[in-house]
Amino acid sequence: MRHIVLATHHRMASGVADTLAFVAGVPNIHVLDAYVDESEDLEAKIACLMSGFAVDDEVVVFTDMLGGSVTQRFAPYIGENVHLICGMNLPLVLEIALG
DSSP: EEEEEEEEEHHHHHHHHHHHHHOOOOOOOEEEEEEESSSSHHHHHHHHHHHHTTTTTEEEEEETOOOOOOHHHHGOOOOSSSEEEESSOOHHHHHHHHH
């Protein structure tokens, strides 16, 4: 099964997810809004999210900025079935989610 993870600074991920739901009703979308709460442990949130996927699931993680802290925290998870795409935008996410 393909899962789409939207992970960004502040609430951009939630906004893109909301638009995806409105435009296309895309299933299996997971949202991580980073740095909204200063007390959050971003690495723990990411580890919890990533541990919820089966080994044979395809996971496509979209982040907002190349070299940004959110992207850096997801980089260790890159593998055969886990892809990391930086610089997300709505048309790109739609293409991958619906393709």
